[in-house]
Amino acid sequence: MVSDTVSAARAELTKIATLRGVRLLTGVIVGLHVLMLAQNVSAETEAVSKITADGMIERFPGIVRPAREALVEYLATSSFQMCLFLPCIAAVIAGQEFRAGQLGTSLLAVPRRGLLIGAKTLAAGGFLLSVAAVIAAISTAFMYVTVKGWNPGLPVSADAWIAQAKFLTYAVLSGLITFAITMVARSTLVGILITAVLTVLTMSQIPAAFTPALDALVPLSAGRNLILVPEESLRLSAGPGHAMVVLVTWPLLATVTAAVALGRRDAR
Amino acid sequence: MIEAVRLTKRYGKKPAVDDVSFTVRPGRITGFLGPNGAGKSTTLRMLLGLDHPDDGTALIAGQRYRDLRHPLRTVGALLDGAGPVPERRGIDHLVWMAQSNRIPRRRAHEVLELVGLTGAARQRVKGYSLGMGQRLGIAAALLGDPEILVLDEPVNGLDPDGIRWVRNFLREYAASGRTVLLSSHLMAETAGTADDAIVIAGGRIVAHGSLDDISAGHESLESAFFALTAERGGRGGW
Numbered sequence: 001m002v003s004d005t006v007s008a009a010r011a012e013l014t015k016i017a018t019l020r021g022v023r024l025l026t027g028v029i030v031g032l033h034v035l036m037l038a039q040n041v042s043a044e045t046e047a048v049s050k051i052t053a054d055g056m057i058e059r060f061p062g063i064v065r066p067a068r069e070a071l072v073e074y075l076a077t078s079s080f081q082m083c084l085f086l087p088c089i090a091a092v093i094a095g096q097e098f099r100a101g102q103l104g105t106s107l108l109a110v111p112r113r114g115l116l117i118g119a120k121t122l123a124a125g126g127f128l129l130s131v132a133a134v135i136a137a138i139s140t141a142f143m144y145v146t147v148k149g150w151n152p153g154l155p156v157s158a159d160a161w162i163a164q165a166k167f168l169t170y171a172v173l174s175g176l177i178t179f180a181i182t183m184v185a186r187s188t189l190v191g192i193l194i195t196a197v198l199t200v201l202t203m204s205q206i207p208a209a210f211t212p213a214l215d216a217l218v219p220l221s222a223g224r225n226l227i228l229v230p231e232e233s234l235r236l237s238a239g240p241g242h243a244m245v246v247l248v249t250w251p252l253l254a255t256v257t258a259a260v261a262l263g264r265r266d267a268r
Numbered sequence: 269m270i271e272a273v274r275l276t277k278r279y280g281k282k283p284a285v286d287d288v289s290f291t292v293r294p295g296r297i298t299g300f301l302g303p304n305g306a307g308k309s310t311t312l313r314m315l316l317g318l319d320h321p322d323d324g325t326a327l328i329a330g331q332r333y334r335d336l337r338h339p340l341r342t343v344g345a346l347l348d349g350a351g352p353v354p355e356r357r358g359i360d361h362l363v364w365m366a367q368s369n370r371i372p373r374r375r376a377h378e379v380l381e382l383v384g385l386t387g388a389a390r391q392r393v394k395g396y397s398l399g400m401g402q403r404l405g406i407a408a409a410l411l412g413d414p415e416i417l418v419l420d421e422p423v424n425g426l427d428p429d430g431i432r433w434v435r436n437f438l439r440e441y442a443a444s445g446r447t448v449l450l451s452s453h454l455m456a457e458t459a460g461t462a463d464d465a466i467v468i469a470g471g472r473i474v475a476h477g478s479l480d481d482i483s484a485g486h487e488s489l490e491s492a493f494f495a496l497t498a499e500r501g502g503r504g505g506w
């Protein structure tokens with residue numbers, strides 16, 4: 001059973017890696033990340049050079065915060081931005097099955113539906129994790145350039161690792177939500193559209209206008225709750241523990257739905 | 269050995285496959301014949317677990333297809349609506365399939381060589397001609413060196429050379445004691461290949477036996493088919 005899962009997941013990884021669309025999209029996202037960070041380097045470096053003797057930084061005009069906390073948060077949020085685009089990779093990976101009868105071939109090769117979904121989820125999760133790790137590494141490198149004159153150890157401090165781990169967790173789990181939704185919808189486009197709607201829910205703060213409890217159930221809001229540090233100007237809708245529960249429940253339910261749908265429907 | 273027992277599939281109210289039962293024995297080539305829309309593809313897709321029957325069961329080597337552990341090593345299939353992603357290269361398509369069933373990678377190159385696609389291995393499937401796509405499908409079916417071959421219209425799009433190659437290859441395959449089931453709507457071509465035939469029309473089996481038995485009492489095999497399928501109101505397209 002374990003060896004069957006391993007071989008099925010390995011095949012799914014090959015499928016991911018041999019799809020030009022996935023490689024292209026991954027390249028574009030990583031490139032975009034580098035570009036955005038490069039744009040900010042000088043402003044951030046200047047803010048770091050003006051850190052006060054008691055360790056306060058003013059990254060945005062008028063907002064003075066403890067430098068260490070603010071910079072570690074910046075490390076995570078700069079990567080976190082890319083989570084707007086990472087789910088597109090997941091949607092393309094999942095959506096390939098519904099082109100040209102690929103799903104039929106997949107089910108001929110791995111007819112046990114649960115095994116196939118498990119292998120696909122493992123492979124997609126692994127791929128997302130590796131892309132997210134590259135993004136995190138790039139953020140770390142830029143952070144080092146920014147803070148090396150003040151505290152060169154900051155990018156590899158325990159706080160920084162925790163922030164990175166939270167980002168990686170969110171990147172993988174949110175990607176898997178889109179992955180499973182796309183498997184259910186049987187279309188890359190619909191998968192991306194539903195993800196966009198979920199994103200807009202957080203951005204527009206519509207659920208939050210009713211009650212923070214509702215907002216806290218939306219994946220991107222849970223991501224914010226997990227990664228950002230609450231402060232005066234930023235109220236979060238729930239704590240990080242609650243956010244983790246939300247972020248595990250979404251992909252779990254979506255994946256189970258995808259497995260059930262795959263088991264019941266004809267392979268088309 | 270392949271067994272279909274009372275397979276039924278409806279789209280809406282209309283049965284596409286209606287109470288279909290048959291067995292396919294090893295060591296012979298069995299033709300699955302019928303006009304376009306007769307229900308051949310639907311039957312084969314149910315046999316291999318891609319479509320759910322509304323009724324009945326299908327067994328392959330005594331098991332449901334989905335209960336086979338490394339199915340590609342037991343059954344090779346070329347089916348309607350089960351193909352490669354056009355953007356992927358031919359070789360990559362075969363490699364992932366091989367990995368999923370723990371088939372050695374070199375086998376992917378072997379089957380490409382066998383169907384004469386070695387030169388196009390690194391080309392995207394998008395750029396393949398109809399015949400090349402068909403060859404890739406046959407290569408995929410042969411990947412696991414299976415005991416059983418199920419091929420839906422395998423010679424569609426092949427040139428005469430390709431057709432002859434498939435015919436000879438399948439003859440040898442069956443002669444070594446393996447099971448071959450191939451569907452076709454082309455009588456003449458099947459008459460020269462198959463030993464047995466199952467004839468389907470309008471979703472129902474109208475004849476099942478050796479080619480000789482089926483054509484007995486008719487001028488030719490072809491006229492036997494016309495007579496058999498006309499009764500069921502086949503929609504033409506022979």
Ligand SMILES: Nc1ncnc2c1ncn2[C@@H]1O[C@H](COP(=O)(O)OP(=O)(O)O)[C@@H](O)[C@H]1O
Nearest residue numbers: 279284285302303304305306307308309310311
């Ligand atoms: N996915 C589908 N939805 C609705 N009708 C279908 C579907 N697939 C096949 N059919 C119908 O079922 C019948 C049998 O089709 P098929 O099995 O493809 O025939 P054949 O392979 O013998 O040409 C046809 O009338 C066809 O229109």
Ligand SMILES: [Mg+2]
Nearest residue numbers: 308309348420
């Ligand atoms: Mg057909």
